[in-house]
Amino acid sequence: MDFEWSDDQRNLYQACAAFARAQLNDDVVGRDRRHDFSRHAWEMCAKFGIQGLPVPAEFGGGDADPVTLAICLEALGYGCKDGGLLFSLGAHLWSAVTPLWRFGTVEQKQRWLPGLCDGSLIGVGAMTEPGTGSDAFAMTTSARLDGDHYVLHGGKTFITNAPVADLFLVFATTAATTTVVGGLGCFVVERGTPGLTIGKPFRKMGLHTSPMSEIFLDNCVVDADQMLGSPGAGMAIFNTSMDWERSFILAPAVGTMQRHFEQAVAYAKDRHQFGQPIGSYQAISHRIVNMRLRLDAARLLLYRAAEAKARGRSTRIESSAAKLFISEALVASSHDLLHIHGAYGYMEESGIERELRDAIASTFYSGTSDIQRNIIASRLGL
Numbered sequence: 001m002d003f004e005w006s007d008d009q010r011n012l013y014q015a016c017a018a019f020a021r022a023q024l025n026d027d028v029v030g031r032d033r034r035h036d037f038s039r040h041a042w043e044m045c046a047k048f049g050i051q052g053l054p055v056p057a058e059f060g061g062g063d064a065d066p067v068t069l070a071i072c073l074e075a076l077g078y079g080c081k082d083g084g085l086l087f088s089l090g091a092h093l094w095s096a097v098t099p100l101w102r103f104g105t106v107e108q109k110q111r112w113l114p115g116l117c118d119g120s121l122i123g124v125g126a127m128t129e130p131g132t133g134s135d136a137f138a139m140t141t142s143a144r145l146d147g148d149h150y151v152l153h154g155g156k157t158f159i160t161n162a163p164v165a166d167l168f169l170v171f172a173t174t175a176a177t178t179t180v181v182g183g184l185g186c187f188v189v190e191r192g193t194p195g196l197t198i199g200k201p202f203r204k205m206g207l208h209t210s211p212m213s214e215i216f217l218d219n220c221v222v223d224a225d226q227m228l229g230s231p232g233a234g235m236a237i238f239n240t241s242m243d244w245e246r247s248f249i250l251a252p253a254v255g256t257m258q259r260h261f262e263q264a265v266a267y268a269k270d271r272h273q274f275g276q277p278i279g280s281y282q283a284i285s286h287r288i289v290n291m292r293l294r295l296d297a298a299r300l301l302l303y304r305a306a307e308a309k310a311r312g313r314s315t316r317i318e319s320s321a322a323k324l325f326i327s328e329a330l331v332a333s334s335h336d337l338l339h340i341h342g343a344y345g346y347m348e349e350s351g352i353e354r355e356l357r358d359a360i361a362s363t364f365y366s367g368t369s370d371i372q373r374n375i376i377a378s379r380l381g382l
Contacts, residue, residue, distance in 0.1 A: 005071070012068065013075040017255070019048050020079025028082050028209075032354055035201070035208045037164055041085055046119025050076065051092060055101050060114035066309035070251045070302055077252025078259050081351060083358030084209030086252045087365075091160035091210075092116070094245035094366075096123025096169055099186065099237050103229040112167060112188065124161040125169040126215055127238060129154070141217065143172035143185050150174075150187060150227065152195070152220040160365075163201045163211040166191045170217065171234050184234030188226045195220030206357030245366050246319035247305040250326040253362060254302050256355070257295045257330060260337045264288050267341060278340075287336040294329035301325050317379045324372035327362035334359040 005013070023044040031038060045051060053069050055061020064072065077086060097116050100109060100123075115121035132138045141154025152172055162168070167190060174185040189196055199214035229237055265288060268279030278284045305318040334356040338345040345352040363369045 009068070009071055013071050016048070016072050016075035017079040019044075020076050023048075024080040024082055024085060029349060029351060029354070031082070032084070032208045033348075035203070035211075037088065037209055037211045038082070038085060039164070041082065042088075042122070043119045045076075045085075045089060046117070050089060051097065051119060052113075052117025053093070055097060055113055055117055059101070059109045060117035061101075062117075066247075066306040067303065069248060070306040073248060073251035074255040074258075074299075074302070077255030079255070080252070081355070082209055083256075083355060084207040087207050087358075087361070088122075088161050088210040090245070090249040090252070091124050092122060094241055094249055095125025095127075095160075096167060098244050099125065099169055099228055099241045100188075102240055103186075103233065103237050105225075107225070108188070108228065116167065121166040122161055122164050123167040123169070124159060124165045125171070125238075125241065126156040126159050126162075127171045128156060128158050130157050139171065139173065141170070141172040143174045143187060145174070145224070146221075148224050149221050150185075150224060152187060152189070152217040152222065155214060155216045157214045158202075158212060159215055160210055160212050162198055162213040162215050168196070168215065169228065170215075171238060172217075174231050174234075183232055184238070185231055186228040186234045186237045187222050188228060189217075189220065189222055193220055193222065205360065206354070207361050242366065243315055243319050244309075246323040246372070247302075247309060247315055249366050250323060250330070250362060251302055253326050253330045253359075254295070254298050257291070257298060257333050260333050260355075261288070261291045261295050264291055264337050264340050284340055287340055291333045291336050294333050298322075298326045298329045317376055320367070320372040320375040320379075323366055324369055324376070327359075328369060330359045330362055331356070 024041050049062045050072070052061035053064040053072055057063045080086060100113055100116070112121065116123050129139050129141060131140065141152065141156065143150045143152050152170060154172065156170070167188060170187045170189050172185055172187060174183045195218050197216040197218070199216065202212045204212065268284050268288060269277050271278045279288070301322040305315055305322045308315045308318045338352050338356055341350065341352055344350055
């Protein structure tokens with residue numbers, strides 16, 4: 001398979017990386033300390049076209065094919081050092097924009113997609129509950145049909161973007177079935193809807209600039225036309241969105257790994273100990289070689305998933321493999337970068353310790369590494 005980029009694709013990468021470097025790195029260390037989400041950076045991304053990349057132009061999007069999508073997001077991660085912003089963008093794109101784009105009616109798309117694309121609306125999906133997690137469908141949040149509307153009741157946790165979100169795609173059971181799967185629905189709930197309450201922001205180990213909280217639904221009434229897809233389509237909506245999410249949510253991480261690799265090489269050449277560059281020592285050079293190998297493998301897995309998406313193929317294995325490998329490679333390479341810089345890397349001002357903290361979360365969100373291995377094993381018939 002040939003992954004050689006065209007001149008246009010290479011120019012696109014360079015333009016996106018240059019934008020990210022120039023617009024998205026203002027006071028990252030300070031904002032991380034304060035747990036501040038940058039609405040300004042969000043709006044700059046929207047102006048560049050990030051939030052609407054895969055959406056058809058008729059609904060305000062960029063109409064990007066999957067490979068172009070991967071290129072843009074990789075470049076974003078190369079230029080942007082704000083891991084929380086990258087994560088919030090991913091949550092918006094894959095848990096809110098994608099379900100509406102793939103399953104919304106024309107009216108629903110016209111109502112919400114333009115705002116999600118132009119940055120005036122921030123969206124997120126709401127699936128996880130206090131009693132669930134990897135067992136995502138073991139939910140208790142319910143949606144009861146009452147005339148021409150549904151009444152939602154329950155709660156969701158670990159909802160990225162919730163403190164700043166304008167739009168929530170809430171998954172809830174819609175029928176008294178023996179299994180949740182047969183009666184799962186997805187509802188678009190706007191901020192300010194009576195009965196919807198946003199919890200206090202969580203304090204996390206990393207990704208400080210990406211706000212997260214619980215949401216509570218207490219007799220929350222939404223019109224029947226705010227259901228996405230048909231009754232019982234929730235499982236298909238969730239699985240489709242997760243497949244896109246696992247394929248691309250770590251595309252920025254590939255760019256981050258490229259930046260880490262270049263940073264490590266430069267430092268190993270410049271830093272001297274015992275009269276010679278530290279890169280001349282095998283303990284350092286081997287770490288850098290491992291960083292390069294992980295980077296190359298991660299990039300191949302990302303673009304294999306993107307190419308499969310572009311061809312309309314099932315990508316269950318490809319998306320899980322990309323998510324699994326890139327997340328673990330990002331943690332390992334961030335750790336290597338910290339070791340290469342030693343005490344300097346451990347200092348907050350370096351930004352390296354922050355990027356390691358941010359990286360660790362990637363092995364949990366969008367399905368843990370163990371869940372990805374389970375998915376791949378099941379597709380192999382094991």
